[in-house]
Amino acid sequence: MKVTAVFDIGKTNKKxxxxxxHYKEVYTEYIRIDEIQDDDGDPCDDLSSITKWIKTIVSxxxxxxxxxxxxxxxxxxGASFVHIDKxxxxxxxLYNYLKPYPKNILDDFxxxxxxxxxxxxxxxxxxxxxxNSGLQLYYLKYAKPEVYKKIxxxxxxxxxxxxxxxxxxxxxxxxxxxxxxxxxxxxxxxHQWVYEEEIxxxxxxxxxxxxxxxKQLVGKNINIGIGIHDSSAALIPYIKTDNSPFLLLSTGxxxxxxxxxxxxxxxxxxxxxxxxxxxxxxxxxxKATRLFLGNEYKIQLKKLCQVYxxxxxxxxxxxxxxxxxxxxxxxFDYHFKWESIPTKLxxxxxxxxxxxxxxxxxxxxxxxxxxxxxxxRAIGKTAISKMYIDGGFADxxxxxxxxxxxxxxxxxxxxxSPLGSALGAAMIISEENLSKNFLQDNYNLKKIMA
Numbered sequence: 425m426k427v428t429a430v431f432d433i434g435k436t437n438k439k440x441x442x443x444x445x446h447y448k449e450v451y452t453e454y455i456r457i458d459e460i461q462d463d464d465g466d467p468c469d470d471l472s473s474i475t476k477w478i479k480t481i482v483s484x485x486x487x488x489x490x491x492x493x494x495x496x497x498x499x500x501x502g503a504s505f506v507h508i509d510k511x512x513x514x515x516x517x518l519y520n521y522l523k524p525y526p527k528n529i530l531d532d533f534x535x536x537x538x539x540x541x542x543x544x545x546x547x548x549x550x551x552x553x554x555x556n557s558g559l560q561l562y563y564l565k566y567a568k569p570e571v572y573k574k575i576x577x578x579x580x581x582x583x584x585x586x587x588x589x590x591x592x593x594x595x596x597x598x599x600x601x602x603x604x605x606x607x608x609x610x611x612x613x614x615h616q617w618v619y620e621e622e623i624x625x626x627x628x629x630x631x632x633x634x635x636x637x638x639k640q641l642v643g644k645n646i647n648i649g650i651g652i653h654d655s656s657a658a659l660i661p662y663i664k665t666d667n668s669p670f671l672l673l674s675t676g677x678x679x680x681x682x683x684x685x686x687x688x689x690x691x692x693x694x695x696x697x698x699x700x701x702x703x704x705x706x707x708x709x710x711k712a713t714r715l716f717l718g719n720e721y722k723i724q725l726k727k728l729c730q731v732y733x734x735x736x737x738x739x740x741x742x743x744x745x746x747x748x749x750x751x752x753x754x755x756f757d758y759h760f761k762w763e764s765i766p767t768k769l770x771x772x773x774x775x776x777x778x779x780x781x782x783x784x785x786x787x788x789x790x791x792x793x794x795x796x797x798x799x800x801r802a803i804g805k806t807a808i809s810k811m812y813i814d815g816g817f818a819d820x821x822x823x824x825x826x827x828x829x830x831x832x833x834x835x836x837x838x839x840x841s842p843l844g845s846a847l848g849a850a851m852i853i854s855e856e857n858l859s860k861n862f863l864q865d866n867y868n869l870k871k872i873m874a
Contacts, residue, residue: 425450428495428854429485431478431585432654432846435501435677436718438474440481441846442491445856447661448866449847451491453481462517471506471518475588482589486642495636497649498585499657499849501677502602503557506584507564507626510576512591516568518581519560525553529566533559537617541692547615548690548701548709549605556605558615561623578626582651589648590637593628598656600630601703609701609709633705636853649853655680656702658814659710660848665862669808671799673827674844675815679717679795681802686711688804699801705852713802715794716764718816723763724774724787732780739784744825748785759783760790785822792826799831810835814844828872836872839863 427442427450442451455477462468486493503521508514530553534540540551549556554563557580564572579587580599587593600607606627608615618624633656636647658674659682669685682702688711690699702710729736761772777783799811811834817823818838828836851858863869 425491426494427451427491428497428850429482429493430496430846430849431481431498431500432849433474433498433500433581433585434654435469436722438477439846440478441850442485442493443847443850446866447847447850447854447856447858447862459520460517462519462523464523466520466523468520468523469504469518471514475585478585479588482641486644486646493644493646495647495649495850495853496589496641497636497849497853498582498651499654499845500581500585500651502580502599502653502655503552503555503604504581505557505560505578506581507571507575507578508584508587508593509574512587515574516564516571519554521555521557523554525559525563526567529563530559532566533562533617537620541695543605543615543617544695545690545692546608546610547605548601548607548609549603550695550698550700552603555603558604558606558618558623561626562621565621565623575626577628579628580651580653582653583628584651586637586648586651589641589646590639590650592637594635594650595628595630596633596635596650596652597630597703597707598633598653598705599651601701601709602653602655603700603714607703634852647853649849652705652849652852653702654845655682655712656704656710657846657848657852658682658844659684659704660851661844661858661863662812663704664851664858665860666810668810669806670810670812671803671808672844673795673799673811673813673815673817675718675813675817675823677716677718679715679798679815679817681713681715681799683711683802683804683806683808684708685808686802686804686806688806694801697801698798711802711804711806713798715798717791717795719764720762721787721791724760725784727772728774728780728783728787731775732783734780738780742781742784742822744822745781745785748782749789752782752786752789756789758790759786765794788820788822788826792823792830795827796830808834810837813838824872838870838872839867 432439440453459467577593672682761769
C-alpha cells in the first residue's frame with residue numbers, strides 16, 4: 425500500500441500518521457515526551473528525544489513490507505526556532521515560546537523600531553514576546569551574543585524536521601506568517617527591522633509550502649515536504665472541499681479561530697485582544713484569534729480532580745446535562761481563577777459545587793464564554809453560517825453542545841477524527857484532487873444540534 429507519512433508535533437502530543445492515496449488514515453501512533461530544562465533552567469521540549477523518536481519511526485516504516493512510503497511531511501506548532509551551526513548541529517535548546525523575555529531587551533527593541541502597537545499593526549503580530557519568534561533571534565543577539573554568532577541558520581520547527589532528512593535549510597510562508605513579527609504584510613516582505621538587525625542572514629531562502637525534495641531513504645525515493653505550521657495545515661482539508669465561507673475552530677493546547685474569508689484589516693482593538701494574521705499556503709491572509717484554552721482546561725481539570733477526589737480521566741464519561749446547565753445558568757456566577765489566561769477573579773471557589781459533574785459543567789461554561797468572544801472576533805463582519813471544530817475538543821460533548829447553543833444560527837460541524845493538521849500536511853505534498861464530499865465520506869462529519 426502506498427502511503428504518505430506525517431509527523432504532527434504538538435506541545436502535548438507527538439503524533440505520527442500514515443495516509444493512503446485517498447487520504448484515508450491507515451496507521452497512527454501517539455507519544456508524549458517529557459519536557460527538559462534549557463540552558464537557563466526554563467522548561468522546553470526535548471528536541472533530541474523528539475528527533476530520535478521520529479528517526480526511529482521513519483526507519484521502521486521504510487523497511488515495512490506492509491507500506492510503501494512515497495511522501496513524508498511535518499506539521500508542528502509555531503513560534504519556535506531551531507538554531508543550527510554551519511555543520512547542521514544544534515546551537516541552542518528548543519526554547520519554549522512561554523520562556524520569560526528580558527524586559528530591558530524588549531524595551532530596547534521597541535525603542536529602536538517603534539511602539540508595540542505600530543509594529544503589531546505592520547506585522548499582524550500582537551506583542552507576545554517569545555511567541556513572536558523573530559524576537560527570539562533578537563533576544564539571542566543581545567542576551568547571548570557568543571551563541572548568536574555560532575548560528576548559521578534559524579529554522580522554524582517544521583522546516584528543521586524536514587532538514588533532518590533533506591539536509592537543505594528552507595523558510596516557508598505559513599511559519600513566517602504566524603505571529604512571528606518578522607513579516608511586513610503591507611510590503612509582502614520581511615519587516616525593515618529584520619534587515620537592519622541583519623537577522624535575514626540567519627534565515628534560509630523562502631520556498632512555497634507545497635515544495636518537496638525527492639531524496640533516497642533506505643534506497644527508496646521519497647518526496648519530502650518542507651513542513652508546515654499546524655494551524656495553516658488544519659485549514660487545507662476544509663479549503664480544498666468547501667468554497668462557502670466558514671470558520672475553523674482548531675482546538676488543542678491553543679484554540680485557534682481561523683477565518684480564511686475575512687477581508688478586514690486588523691484593528692488596534694483586534695491586536696490588543698490576541699487577534700493576528702496567519703498565512704495560507706496560497707499566500708492569502710487568514711484572520712485568526714488565539715485562546716490558551718487547552719492549557720487552562722488541563723490546569724483546572726487537575727484541580728477539580730483533586731478537590732472532588734476523582735481519578736484522572738473521570739471526566740471523559742460525563743455527558744452534557746441540561747438540568748445541570750439550567751441550574752448553573754439561572755444563578756450564574758464566576759468561580760474559576762485562570763492561571764494562563766487573563767482573569768478578573770482574585771481567588772477561585774471551585775469547591776462549592778454539589779458534585780464533580782456540576783463543577784465540570786461550570787468549568788466548560790466559563791471557558792466557553794472566552795471561546796465565544798474569541799470566535800466572534802475572528803468572524804468579524806464576515807457572513808459565516810458554518811463552523812468546523814477540529815482537534816481535541818471536537819470530541820468533548822459539553823464543549824460542542826455549548827458552542828451550538830450560542831451559535832444557533834450556524835451549522836456546527838465536527839469530524840470523527842481530529843486529523844486536520846496532519847491531513848493538511850499530507851495533502852500539501854500531493855497533487856491528488858478531492859471530491860466535494862471528501863470529508864463527509866471519509867471523516868464522518870457530524871452536525872451538532874443546539
